[in-house]
Amino acid sequence: MIALPLDTASAAGQGSGSGQQRGQGAGGGHGQGGSDAAHGRSGGLGGIFRDITGAADEDSDRPDWAGEKGGKAGAGAKPETAGSKRGDVFGDLWVILRDEDGVPILTPEGFVQPLDADGNPIPLDEEGHPVDETLTVEVELGRLNVGRAPTKVLDRRADEVIALLSGATALALDPAGRLLVTSVVDGVETTKTIDSPLENLAIYVALMTTGSIPGLTPETLAGTEFDFMVDGQLTVEDLEAAPAFLAAATDKTGVFTADEIAYIDAFLGIQTTTVGDVTYSDIEYADFSYDRSDTFTGVTTTVLIQQTDGSWLPTEVNIYEVVFDNVDLTASGSLEAFTAAAEDARLVIEYIHEYAVPVDQLAAN
Template identity: 45%
Template sequence: MTYPTYNFKKLILAGGTMFAMLAVPLAVNSVTGLDLGVISAAHAADDGGSSKKGGGHKGKAGSQKGAQGKGGEASKKIFRIPAAEEDSDRPVWAGVKGGKSGGGGKPVGAGTKKGDLFGDMVVVLRDANGVPILTSDGLVQVIAYVYDASGNLVPLKDASGNPVVIPYVDGELATTINGVPVYSAEVDLGRLSVARAPDKVLQHSLDEALAKLTTSGAVIALDAAGRLTVNGTAIDSPLENLALYDTYMKTGTLPGVTLPANFNPAALLAAAADKTGSISVDTVVYMDSILGINSGTTYYDFSSVNYDRYTTWKNATATVLVLQPDGVTYKAETVNLYDAVFNSTNWTDPTPVGGADDFATAADDYLKVIEFVHDNGVR
């Protein structure tokens, strides 16, 4: 496997606005000849990460299909279908899905500053690094969403297939474009909302994780889903992974830990997220802002991050339960993850160079693999 290398210099942006941005071409405020369809499966991952509810400005709630489903079509047919169960590793303090901020509101005991500062998180236009693309008046550009014929909230496109932004009227976001009602889309952080908790919460989890990773004689490796393991046991605590992600992204290292050659910090974010959720560019940038990886107008520099799904997963395998031809029994078999999870379909980078979309796609792919291994694992 090959993984991206990381550059820790910061990018500075004039102005004081902190928003998560969408990795898409610039769209003008005045649009004609609109096409109300979904952009594409690949772009939906970048355009999405939004919650299943419209919101943010005078819009009623609705549903939206997220990024492409976890696992390829083949996996839906042959691998074990898990019984309905509560996501036991989603702690109560993470909030419930569908709240105002996409993560159920501020967790109990959350720090006031973190909880209030990022109360409204919507999908907006950004450059390849997550830096805001502002209007001539210095305002962020909010991506317009509409309801399709099936009642799903989908990004609005112009005739060229580019996403449309909601125009401002007297300093306020318009509610219609050419007579079509439009809505902003909230970003669903789900269990990642715990990042708003007081610093001591993550510090305790970091101490716990580092105690495992630095214990005498510990053998540090990676599991099939890219998670760190200690003597063969994965660090699967969402809080511990979030704390490790926070530390690594701020310092470029984990203190006292010699990391495996193929380590990718995107896997840490994936291991901290909801298994049944998705990770978009918006998710990454909002999380980095909440955690302080971004600070004020200083953004993490993703310019050196490049991700290739095929190269990363082509030789990766996992032992899972596979439905046998009789349609009743399951057998433990070793499968190729590129085929089983991604249906042997590579990701096409919409930008000519690396960037936040590469990191977000890597994290979302790790999340897909984590869910696949969790749902079909040998128990």
């Protein structure tokens, strides 16, 4: 792996790639690679819900603060209960030296290496602490909007998601890349986006660990453009779909950074490994690619647009134009590329939420 420091801004490297176009049935190529099942996860989608929200067994070693609102104003600053031992991922959340996959590049002594605002290594003392802590750049975690809930509630939510997907007559992606489910309820066909933060985060964890949504049988999506979600393997298709689910699980106003996603993945136990005292997610992004124009060109949605007379009317808009001003972005082979895709999905979700048409008004039109 090439040792590259990750900047605090959401950035993208050069390259080309192709993504699934939003707002219609997603097309996907053949993914590569594979993954074993996530260690310690059981109980299907409900089990993932419990892991995320802290409703797991009382003897779980999951930190008490994980899944809770953290830091001032919910910005997700370092939890008060976070440890401070050498390299512990639950310690100070600083921008650190990482390689292209987001894996920490340790010092010869086994410490993580904090970086200053210009990307320069900060001198450490013999305990691995920055000599001048004021030079560090803190990573603010976007609040994971999941909270805590009783196990029965989480199991019921999981059952509802599985039932919704299993009973779908059609699946597509909404403009941001979230699942758009069409089903028939009491003889009436309805279409809805899975927009619950908890449900999207659970889908993200499932795809990034096992490459499959637990509880769905392969027959459920067999022969569709979404069969990669039940194939039992972590493929590039799972990686390309995952950023939108992560974006849907966090607050909609904070800009994603690569360090933030690296910390979130580690907190969620996604493909983690431990070297000495340092625990981190070790995800291979070599085959991941993202192209904004391929993903969003031609994608439309209906939102409220203010007219010249001051009124607001439902209007169909082009996402690539109104959100991205027709500016392209391509990235591949790194956590930075994955971050760029997640940030673009977050921007689209934020735009849709800001100008959403009320359901009753949308139905009337």
